[in-house]
Amino acid sequence: MTNRVDPTLMRDFKKYGAVGIEKCFNCGTCTATCSLTSNDSQFPRRIIRMAQLGLRDQILGSKEMWLCYNCGKCSETCPKQAEPANIMAAARCYAITNYDTLGIGRLFCRVPLVGGLIAVLLAIFFGAFMYTQRETMSTESLKLFNFIPYEFIHTAGIVVMILVALASLLAIFNMVVRMARANDITIKTITGGARMNWLTAFWDAVVVQPLGQKRYREECDIEENRRVWYLSKWFIHAATMWGFLGLVLATALDYLLEIVGVKATGAAVPIWYPPRLIGTLGGLLFTYGVTVLLVKRWRAVDKAHSYSRPSDWIFLALLWFSGITGFIVEIALYLPRAPIWGYWMFLFHVSVSMTLIFLLPFTKFAHSLYRVVALYFHALKPVPVIEPAKAGTD
Amino acid sequence: MPENQQPRIGVYICHCGGNISGAVQCESVAKALKGLPNVTITRTDESMCSDAGQSLIEKDIQELGINRVVVGACAPMLHEQTFRGAVTRAGLNPFLYHHVGLREQDSWVHGHDKTAATDKALRLMSAGVAKARLLQPLDPIRLGAEKHALVIGGGVAGLRAALDIARQGLRVTLIEKSPFLGGRMAQLETVFPTEEEARALLHDLIQKVTAHPNVTIFMGAEVMGVSGYVGNFTIQVKQHSRGVSDDNAEALMSACTQEVPDPFNYGLTKRKVIYRPYEGCYSSTPAVDWDHYDGRPFDVNGWPIELKDEPKSFELNVGAVVVATGFDPYTPPQGEYGFGELPQVVTLPQLIRHLALSKDGKSLQWNGRAVRDVALIHCVGSRQVDGVHQPQEDGQVNNYCSRVCCTASLHMTADLHKRYPELNIYDLHQDIRTYGRGHEEYYRHALEDGVRFLRYNGEEVPEVSPAPQGDSHPVLVKVKDMLTYGEEIEIPVDLVVLAVGFMPRDLHGLDKMLKISRGNDRFLLEVHPKLRPVETAVKGVILAGSAQGPMNIQESLSAASAAAAKVASLLGRGKVELPPFVAAVDVEKCNGTGACVEACVYEGAIALQTFNENGEEVKRAVITPANCVGCGACVAVCPNNAVNVQGWTLAQYEAMVEAIGMDLPAMTEVTA
C-alpha cells in the first residue's frame, strides 16, 4: 500500500479542535506514557502521525482512537505541549463526522452553531409535536400521561429509535468497512482464516470494557483514579453511563410491564418498585456524573478537560437537561399538590430525551457505538491452535 | 652553571589520568629506571602536567640538584612546552629537558598487551635517559617580528580578523581573491537567529575595516609564494587589474554585451563580464571577469576599447598569516536526488538567491510554474556513508556534519512560510540539529508553521524521480519514514530543495605554500581542538572561519576574533623566539665539501663561506638559523659528520638507539 501524503488533512484536523497537532515532533512520550496503549494498538502518536501526513484511510480505519479514555496524562507529559489527548478527541470527532454519511455529524463538529440550533429546533419540534396531542393537566395529582398519552410517546419513541438504529447501522457499517480495509480483513480472511474468538471478543467489547470499565478502572494510572472512588475519573464516566442505561432500562421495563399487563404506565408505585427504583438510582447516578463532567469542563480542571469543543458542550448539555428535567419531574410527582410546571417540565424532558436519542449517531454520543465496535475489533484474535504436547521437549 | 656538572637526571612518568597507567605499569618502570647511571630520582604522578606535578619537578631541581629532566607523558606536541616552562621556572635551561611520548607511542597502541606496553615504556624511557645524559644547554633563536599581519580572504571571518588585529594596534593587510569583499555572507538575505539583514551587518563590518587606519586591502589579489617564518614571512602577492575605473565604468558596462552565468546567483542568472555582484557591493567600482572575458574590444561611442589584465606583483613582509579562505557549498553530482537532471531540483543556496531575486509575487514560481508543494532534503553532501554515496575525487565521502544546514533550512522554511503561507513544505532529515542559541526556536516555528517532518535513515536515502504522466505534480519523492514506523511515504512536489553541506576549498596550492595540513575531512587542520584551536602546526599561521570546518556566521566571527587574539599575543611584543633545533656546523670537522649545501632544500639555510684559516682560504659551511628548519638533510650527507641538529645530535641518537636495544637487568624483572 502506498501512502501518499495529503497536506490538507492536518489543516482539516485543526477544525476539529486539534490545537497542538502541528507542534508534535514525534518523540513518543505520549505513547509510552499512556497506560492503555499496547504494541497491537499504539496511540496517541500513531494517530497524530497519520494526521500530520494526511493518511486519511489509515485514520478512519483505526480502532486506536476509541481505545483512549481521555485521561489526559499524555497531554501533561508532552514535551512540546502538543495536547495529544485533545488531538485524540479531535480524531474521534473527525471519525464521527466521516462515518456518518448523512452529513449531520459534520454540522455538530464543524458548524457547532448550526448543530446547536438543530438540537434546539429538534427539541422544539418534538415538544410542539407532542403538545398537539395534549389532553388535560390535572391539578390534584400530576397525571402526566393524561397530559400527553403514553401511547403517543411510546410510538414516537419507537419511530425515533428505528430511525436512529438505521442511521447507526449505516455509520457502523461505514466504520467496519474502513477498519477492515485498513487492517487487511476481507470476507475471505473471516471465513477462511484462522478461527477467531468471536464470542469472547463480544463479551469483552460489550460487557467487560464498556460496562465494567475494566481498563479505565484498572489501567489508567492517573492522579484522579487514585482519589476516592466517587471522584475518580473512571467512576464519573461509569456513573454517567450506568445512570443512563438505568434510565433506559427503567423506561423499557415500564413499557414491558405495560405490554404484559402487570402495571399501567403512569400508575403510582412505591419507591422500591423495581423499574422505579432502577430509574431513581439511574437518574441520581446520571445527574451526578453529568454534573461533575460539566463542572470539570467548565473549570478546565486538567489537561483532558482544558480544551472543550462546542460538540462537547452540546452533548453534555443534552445529557444534563434530559437528566435534570427527569429529576424535576420525579420531584413534581411526589409533591403534595401537582404543580402545573411539572407538566411543562415533563414535556421538556421528553423532547430533550428524544432529541438526545435521535442525535445519537451524529453527536459525541456516537462514541458509545464506535467504541464498542472498536473494542470488538481490538479484542478479536485468532484462537490459538493448541497442539497436543509432544513427548520430550527440546 | 649546573648544566656543566655531572648529569643528575630526574625521571618522571605520568599516569595521564589512566591513559598511560591503564596499559603501562608506571611504578615498575620507574623502579627499573632508578638503577640507570646518572638517574638521581624517578617519580610517577597521576598528572605530571598539573600544577602539582610541575611543582614536583621544580622542587627536585632546586632541592636535589637535578640538572636534566625526562618526562614520559603524552605527545610532545601537547606538553613539551609545558614542561620546558616548569624547568625554566626552576632556573634550568629549558633544553635540558627531554619528552618521551608514552601515550601516543605506547599505551594507546598497545593497550591490549600490558606486558609488552610496559616493556616498551621502559625502553623508550631509557632511550630518553640516554639522550638526556648528552643534552647541552641551548638558546632559542630570538628574532624581531614584523608587527604586521596578513589576512587571506575577505569574507566575514577575514574581515573580522583584520578588524580585530587592527584594533590591537598592529598593521594588517587583507587580500581577497575576488575583486569584491564580503564572501559568502553577501549572498545571504537574512541571518539567524536575529533575522538581521546579512548585507547590513556585512557592510557595517566592511565600513569599520576600510575605515581603520591600520588596514590595507588588496582585492583581486592572490598569494603566489610564501617564505620565511613566524615574525618574518615574505609573501609574494599578485594583484589583477580591475580593468575599469570609476570614470569609464558605466560606459564600459553598458557597452559590454558578453554575458556569463552569474556565480553570485549560482548560475540562476547571467551577468556581464564587467560586473558588480550586487548593488551596494564593496568596492563599488565594477571589475572585469578576466577568466571569462573573451578579449574582444568594446564599442564605446564608436571607439573600440580593449581591456587588458596587467597584474602587479609585490612582496609583503608580515609576522603572521591568518587563513580565512572560507568554504564552498557542496555541488551535488549529476543525478544525486535528480540534481542536474530534473529542473525542479535546486540547492538551498540557489533557492536563497532565487527568493532574493523574486521579491514580489503571491506564490513561489519555479521553472515557470507556481509551487504548492516543496520537499527539503537535509544532509546532501554531509554525513555521507561509504558505499551509499558517490565519493569525492580523493575517494572519500563527506562523512562529517555540516553543522549549519539544519538551522539554515529551517530559517528558509520560516521565510517561505512567511512569504507564501499556502505552501506545503516537507522536511526530510536524519536528525534535526538546531543546536545553537535560539536555533531550536526555528524548529519550533517550522513545526507550528505546519512544516511536515519526515525522518530517513542515512543508509536509505529518499528517492527523487519524475512523477508518472498525469500526476498532479511533476516530481515524486519517496522516503522510508522512520517517524511512520518505516513505512514508505510518497510526496508529490513541485520543487525539491537540497540542503547542501560545506565543502573544503581547493586553495590552489596556498596550503602547500604555507605548509599547513588538512584533516581527514579535508578542511584545514588545527593543532589541537582545545589546546590550540585556531593555530596550525606552522607557528605564525592561524586559521579563521570555515576554512577550518563548517561554521555559521557567529562561530566564524568568534574564530576570527580568537585568531586575532593569537596574532596579537604572537606579534604584540615585536619579537619572536624560535626553537634552537637547527643545524650547527662543527668548523673543526668541516672541510667544505659543499654536500650539505646541495642537499639543503630550504633557501638561505646553509651556505659555504670563505674563511682565512692560517693564511689559507678555506670554505666552510655556515648556517642561517632563522631559515633552517632542522630537517637534518645536511647531517645525512656530510662525509665528516661535521653537521648536527642541535638538541638532536647524532651522538644523542646513537645513545638512544643503543639504549632501546639493550636488555636492562631490571627489564626482565619488571616484565616477568
Next chain:
Amino acid sequence: MTTQTLSRAELLKQLRTTHAESVKRAQELLKEQKHMQQELCAFFREKPRTVPEAAQATGIPADKVLWFVAAMKKYGIVAEAGMCGDYPLYKKVEEN
C-alpha cells in the same frame, strides 16, 4: 586586632559559640560516622565483604554504606580486595 589578644583556646571557643548550630549538626554527624566506622571496620576485618553484605549486616542503607566505604578507601582505612560477582569486595587495612 582583637583576635590577637585572644588565646587559641578562647578563639576556638568563640568560634564554637558563633557557629553553635552547625557545630551541633557536625557533632551528631561525627557521632554517626564514628559508629558507622566502628561497625563497618569490624565487619570488613573478618574477611573481604561487599557493600550490600555490609548494609544487611549493619542495617545501614546500602547507598550510605557505599559513600562511607568510598571515604574510608580514600583515607586508607579499607581497601578493595577483588570482586564477588558484580560487587567489589572491601577489607580493612591493618595498621602496622
Next chain:
Amino acid sequence: MDDLHMDALVIGGGIAGMQSALDLGDQGFQVALVERDPSIGGRMITLSKVFPTLDCCSCITTPKMSAVAHHPNIHLYTYCEIQSVQEHGAGFDVSILQKPRYVDISKCTGCRECEYECPITVPSPFDRNLGAYRAIRVPFSTAVPQKAVLDPEYCLWCGKCEQKCPVEAIDFSQQPETFTIEADSIIMATGFDLTPVSTKKEYGAGKLHNVIDPLMMERFLAPTGPYGRVLRPGDGKEPGSIAYVQCAGSRDETLGITYCSRVCCMYAIKQAMLLNGALPMADITIYYMDIRTFGKGYEQFYQNAKAMGVNFVRGKVASIREDADQNPILKVEMTDTGEIVEQTFDLVVLSQGIVPASHPTVSLPLGSDGFISVPAPDSAPCVTGRPGIFVTGTAAGPMDIVDSIVSASAAAAEASAYIRENGSRLEVEKEALYA
C-alpha cells in the same frame, strides 16, 4: 595586595575564564581572575576525558591552570565572591569578598596533614557529593592553588588541624574581607549548572537511587573518582547495563527549558565509549530524539560509537521507576518501530542539560533563556548589553569546550580592543604594553 588597577577582570575560573585571562595576559594586559571556589578549573577539571579526541581532561585543564597560576600578568583571586560592580569613568569598580579559608595560603604547602587529621568526613561537591573529603582539605588533587581550605559548615572547631599543621598555616582568626578592584573591562565567564530534574516527576525527580546525572558519571570514569571504578551509587554494584536518557531537561516544555543544551549528545556518546572500555561486558543504550553531533569530528565519533556496539534507540523516555532491587526501569516508545518497551537497567544516566549558573551581582540583560544576552550575535558574539562587559563560554548559552575556548579567545580580543580604545591607561602606557 597587588596593584588594584587592572586592565581586565575575568569572573569565573573555568576553562573559558582561564583562556580569556591567558590570552589577555599574553598580550601584556594586567588581568584579575576571580573564582568563587577555592580552586580554579571549573567544571572541566571534574570531567574524565573529553570529546572528540578522548584526551584526559586534566591533560588539557591542569596545564592551563598552572599557566594561569604562574602567569606574571594574571592575578588570581580564589574563594572570592563578586559583591557589586559599579561604573567608574570608562571602567568599573568591582567590590569583591574574600571568604575566609582559615588557612594562610602564603604558608600552606598543600601537604594535607590537616586533612588526614580532621575527624569529620563530608561529601565532596567535586565528586558530586558521592565522594568524600574532610572539613578541612585540599579541594582536589590537582587544585590550583594547592592549598587547604576549611569548611565552617562542618567544622567542629576542635583545633586538631592546627596542632598537626607543620607550617602553622591554620588561622582561625580569618574574617571575610572586602576589597575593590578597578578594572577597565570585565569578562563574564560564570559557566553553567545542570538543568534541574527535581521537577520532572516522571524521571523520579532526583529521588531514584541508581539514576544519576552525567557529571557523576564523569567522576566515576575519572581515575581519581570516588570509587576508582564505575559502580552504581545505590549499592556499589558494577553495572552490567546502562542507559542514557537524552534531552532529560532540554527541549522539554514541561520543564520550561525549550532549547537544546548542545553538549549532551556528545558527552553521552563519549561516556558510552569510555564505559565500553571500563566495562567491556556492559550493554549501553542511548535513548534520543535527534543525535546532534555537529562539531568537527563529532559525526565520525558517533559513527564509531555505533560501530563499537553502543545501542542507539530513537524515542524520548517517558518514565523511570525502580523495582524492588532499585533497578531503574525505563518506559519508552521506540519510534522507529512504534514498539513500546519497558526495559530494566542497572544504572541510568539522565543527560541533563545546561542552565546558567547563579550569577554574581553583575546586573546584565538576560535572554529569554536566562543566559546573558548577546544583542548582536552575528556581529559581536561576545558583547553584552552593557559596554565594557563581555561574555564567554556557557555564560552565553550552552557550549562545548572547543567552542568555549574559541569564544574565550574572542572575548579576550574584544576586551583588549575595548581597553585600548576606552581604557583609562595613558597613551604612553598603552604603547608600553608592547614594548
